[in-house]
Amino acid sequence: MKTMCRPLLGATMALGLSTALPTLAQADELTLCWAAWDPANALVELSKDFTAQSGTQMKFEFVPWPNFADRILNELNSGGKLCDLLIGDSQWIGGSAENGYYVKLNDFFDKEGIKMSDFAEAAVNAYSTWPKGTPNYWALPAMGDANAWFYRKDWFSKPEIQAEFKAATGRDLAPPTTWDELLETAKFFNGKEIDGKKVYGAAIFTERASEGITMGATQALYPYGFKYENTTGKYDMDGAVNSEGAVKGLEAYKELYKCCTPPGYTDAYMGETLDAFKSGQAAMAMNWFAFFPGLAKDENVGGDRIGFFVNPKEATAASTLGGQGISVVANTDNMDGALAYIKWFAQPDVQKKWWQLGGYAVHNDVLNDPSFKDSQPFAADFLVAMNQVQDFWQEPSYAILLQAAQKRFHDYVVADQGTAKEALDGLVKDWTEIFEDEGKL
Amino acid sequence: MSVINSDTTILEKEPERAATSRPASLARRIGGLSDRAIAWLFITPTIALLLAINIFPLIWAVRLSFTNYRANRPNAVVESVGLQNYQRVLTDSDIWIAMQTTAHFVFWTIVLQTLIGFSLAYLIDRKFRGHAFWTTVILIPMMLSPAVVGNFWRFLYQPQIGLFNYIVSYVTGVPPSSFEMLGSVSLAPWSIIIVDTWMWTPYVMLICLAGLRSIPDYIYEAAEVDRASAWRQFWSITIPMALPFIMLAVLFRGIENFKMFDMVMLLTGGGPGSTTEVASITLKREAFESWRTGRASAFAIILFVAVFGLANIYVKALNRVKQR
Numbered sequence A: 001m002k003t004m005c006r007p008l009l010g011a012t013m014a015l016g017l018s019t020a021l022p023t024l025a026q027a028d029e030l031t032l033c034w035a036a037w038d039p040a041n042a043l044v045e046l047s048k049d050f051t052a053q054s055g056t057q058m059k060f061e062f063v064p065w066p067n068f069a070d071r072i073l074n075e076l077n078s079g080g081k082l083c084d085l086l087i088g089d090s091q092w093i094g095g096s097a098e099n100g101y102y103v104k105l106n107d108f109f110d111k112e113g114i115k116m117s118d119f120a121e122a123a124v125n126a127y128s129t130w131p132k133g134t135p136n137y138w139a140l141p142a143m144g145d146a147n148a149w150f151y152r153k154d155w156f157s158k159p160e161i162q163a164e165f166k167a168a169t170g171r172d173l174a175p176p177t178t179w180d181e182l183l184e185t186a187k188f189f190n191g192k193e194i195d196g197k198k199v200y201g202a203a204i205f206t207e208r209a210s211e212g213i214t215m216g217a218t219q220a221l222y223p224y225g226f227k228y229e230n231t232t233g234k235y236d237m238d239g240a241v242n243s244e245g246a247v248k249g250l251e252a253y254k255e256l257y258k259c260c261t262p263p264g265y266t267d268a269y270m271g272e273t274l275d276a277f278k279s280g281q282a283a284m285a286m287n288w289f290a291f292f293p294g295l296a297k298d299e300n301v302g303g304d305r306i307g308f309f310v311n312p313k314e315a316t317a318a319s320t321l322g323g324q325g326i327s328v329v330a331n332t333d334n335m336d337g338a339l340a341y342i343k344w345f346a347q348p349d350v351q352k353k354w355w356q357l358g359g360y361a362v363h364n365d366v367l368n369d370p371s372f373k374d375s376q377p378f379a380a381d382f383l384v385a386m387n388q389v390q391d392f393w394q395e396p397s398y399a400i401l402l403q404a405a406q407k408r409f410h411d412y413v414v415a416d417q418g419t420a421k422e423a424l425d426g427l428v429k430d431w432t433e434i435f436e437d438e439g440k441l
Numbered sequence B: 001m002s003v004i005n006s007d008t009t010i011l012e013k014e015p016e017r018a019a020t021s022r023p024a025s026l027a028r029r030i031g032g033l034s035d036r037a038i039a040w041l042f043i044t045p046t047i048a049l050l051l052a053i054n055i056f057p058l059i060w061a062v063r064l065s066f067t068n069y070r071a072n073r074p075n076a077v078v079e080s081v082g083l084q085n086y087q088r089v090l091t092d093s094d095i096w097i098a099m100q101t102t103a104h105f106v107f108w109t110i111v112l113q114t115l116i117g118f119s120l121a122y123l124i125d126r127k128f129r130g131h132a133f134w135t136t137v138i139l140i141p142m143m144l145s146p147a148v149v150g151n152f153w154r155f156l157y158q159p160q161i162g163l164f165n166y167i168v169s170y171v172t173g174v175p176p177s178s179f180e181m182l183g184s185v186s187l188a189p190w191s192i193i194i195v196d197t198w199m200w201t202p203y204v205m206l207i208c209l210a211g212l213r214s215i216p217d218y219i220y221e222a223a224e225v226d227r228a229s230a231w232r233q234f235w236s237i238t239i240p241m242a243l244p245f246i247m248l249a250v251l252f253r254g255i256e257n258f259k260m261f262d263m264v265m266l267l268t269g270g271g272p273g274s275t276t277e278v279a280s281i282t283l284k285r286e287a288f289e290s291w292r293t294g295r296a297s298a299f300a301i302i303l304f305v306a307v308f309g310l311a312n313i314y315v316k317a318l319n320r321v322k323q324r
Helices: A004-028 A038-054 A065-077 A092-098 A108-113 A119-125 A157-167 A179-189 A210-226 A244-260 A271-277 A290-294 A335-345 A348-357 A379-386 A398-413 A419-435 B002-029 B033-064 B084-091 B092-122 B129-143 B146-156 B163-172 B188-213 B217-225 B230-258 B264-267 B279-288 B293-323
Strands: A028-033 A055-062 A085-089 A139-145 A147-152 A199-203 A281-290 A306-309 A324-328
Touching: A028 A038, A028 A065, A038 A055, A038 A290, A055 A065, A065 A092, A065 A210, A085 A092, A085 A147, A092 A119, A092 A324, A119 A139, A119 A398, A139 A335, A147 A210, A147 A290, A147 A379, A147 A419, A157 A348, A179 A199, A179 A210, A179 A244, A179 A281, A199 A244, A199 A271, A199 B230, A210 A244, A210 A398, A244 A306, A244 A398, A244 A419, A271 A281, A271 A290, A271 A398, A281 B129, A290 A306, A324 A335, A335 A348, A379 B188, A398 A419, B033 B217, B033 B293, B084 B092, B084 B293, B092 B129, B092 B188, B092 B230, B092 B279, B146 B163, B146 B188, B146 B264, B188 B230, B188 B264, B217 B230, B230 B293, B264 B279, B279 B293
Parallel strands: A028 A055, A028 A085, A199 A281
Antiparallel strands: A085 A324, A139 A324, A147 A281, A147 A306
16 A cells, blocks of 8 residues: 555655646746847847846747837737736836836836946937936836948048049048938949949938838938927927938938839848848848847958948938837736846846847946947947937827828839928928827827 | 439439438438527527637727727726717728729739739630640739738839839830839839739629629520621620629629728838838727727728628629529
């Protein structure tokens, strides 16, 4: 009887343990949601340190950019429990704060001694606060980013091309510092044969479905003087959105698209512009800083063959903001674990390692380090860009505002419908209607 | 001979025995339930499922269409707005443009698919050597997933490396990179029509082939005796007798293409600009990007009523043709 009981007892214990273990594992597990791109891989690497220190297993849910907003906002709206931590886009913060999707972190920051003044001011304002400009924090700045440019340094360095450029334009061939120069340089390269291959001036964002063309067009609009409002917080858009400068900016973006992009780039975003550049088709291309570490190391176009430059100025210096903050999802079953991750991530040493691995830390200890500017070929440009960033509306209704912009910009730039003035006037009309619906006008 | 006779007797008696014995034994097994009760037992899960996934969402959508509900604002107060959503949808110029785009797409795909599909069916029905093999080959496109087809044709249409542009270039002499099927305002709608026609013509062909095969040979034999020409036989026998099948194919393709989403989304995403934004894409953007759930529900109901109404009129016409 005794001999029969032992195996039975063993089997019962094994069964009990096997059913209990997943419960234990779940309590010590965190799921972090973000977009599927290069920095996400760096975060996986970085988070191994957190697991080693805390014993908490990290799971990651990375969604490709074109579906990122759809997938994650659906998750939040439906009260899903997929994500404990979310590195959400900066524009989501208004809606997520007002709808109670994110945990407000002020008390936690105070308790743990995490100071927002330790992070770059522009990043805190963009990624953490709602309402804007108030000390109400819904995220910790996680990934600084802005739209910038890269170019074929090896082509720009060829003496025969330099001479030809000088003869054609009367100035030395160098990375453009104004939008006029950018257009001139793109036109110069467009259609030229280099290394036996026809090349094009620039690869830019034209994507229709999510946010692509808006993120690209604003890169031209901001430097030309586009503003969202005449007075901050008043939603008085007429004369700001459709100002004379804004019209010129949109015309410049269309001119760049029409003259100098490779054929077939009518619906191009991050992946497509990278492809155009890596395949040796484009002399210049725009994209987010997040991709620059990978580009700098690329076998075919990286190293000495690539250079970087911050968005050219025109009437003013400005760059389109990217980047995200990390938030705790209010619906999480592991609040303590999620907050522990935020506390760990905010440490200066972790932030330094984050930058070394390819993430864009915006902690002042990282940015103010004397060696920072030389740590990567694009680091100095990153500092400049982060000091001149402008973001799209961060209102709770940002998704509708964005869709209106996507339609107006794509209709004008790619589909050749109407004039820039008509497109921007239409945008004022669309946005006015949206804010009226919201009761803000 | 006697064996055949005895088999015939058994076969003749079988349905009678089946009709009398099976329900009784089944009822005994299920504890003396009546036939009606057993019938309800079998169909209740299906009805419950239909109510849960078809009827309830429909009723819910009707309810939402009269409110200002937004799925991304769970904490906001939901207020009744009367007919405002319907009024806004029906007066929105962008939605009318999307409806025109949809109508253009539906019309041309149906015209092309019916013409090509019927022609192919007519050829296949001739039963030439290897016709079974060619039937299978022709059917391949409709067996593919729309997602695969969409991505596949994106590459074919690529101006620099796409096979389609090279074929056009080879035939016409126009440089392949000089035109963009998906990026040009004038060509993009046709690029989608071409892909849909390529994919779904076999389906129309299959239905038409069933129609052609259902025409009894003796009718043609009688026409031959009457010395009717091939042309006369085609117009007086083939077309009238295959017409109900053709109309059925048109109905199926019309309904499918009215709500076409996947292929258009994959090929052009509604672009360039809004050139290929069909009604289903506008609806998706309204519901899941702009999050105007109430207005999107009103739009969905309008689309449903339009398709349902048109389909009903069409089915009545179809019945009239069948009765002729």
